[in-house]
Amino acid sequence: MARGCRPHLLSSGNFNPLQSAYRTGHSTETALLCILDNIYKSIDNLQLTTVVCLDISAAFDIISHSTLLQRLYEDFGVAGMPLDWLRSYLSNRSYYVKLGGHSSPTVNCTSGVPQGSILGPILFAAYISPLSRVISSHGVGHHQYMQMIHSCS
DSSP states (O other): OHHHHHHHHHHSTTSOTTEESSBTTBOHHHHHHHHHHHHHHHHHTTOOOOOOOOOOGGGGGTOBHHHHHHHHHHHHOOOHHHHHHHHHHHSSEEEOOEETTEEOOOEEEOBSOOTTSSHHHHHHHHHHHHHHHHHHHTTOOOOEEOOOOOOOO
């Protein structure tokens, strides 16, 4: 599923083309080069440039499963068995924290994408993809790069 999901989402016209990371040819280095190139062009054109960096890594844990599944269906055309598989993948998950010989109680995970998984980053990128359209609609140049922090959730 992971092998088929990634190419399908990335080839969609609704996937943010300004999203770096977790895509072939879109690394930290290419993101930095793109941003610097845009800054240099703005300076050459005597345009005001402001760089705002946001850390939204905590958002991995609060993604609404129903909103993600709806977005995958409506924006990316994921339907039928693949959508059912993703629904199953996201549901009935639980987690706990273990430190040494001590473990916390097990808690049901009703939101978020599995961190440390192969699908987690691409599902998160699909979830936040509309953000790019909102930013662009205001004439603001932007670039998104995300680094998934591996934790238990």
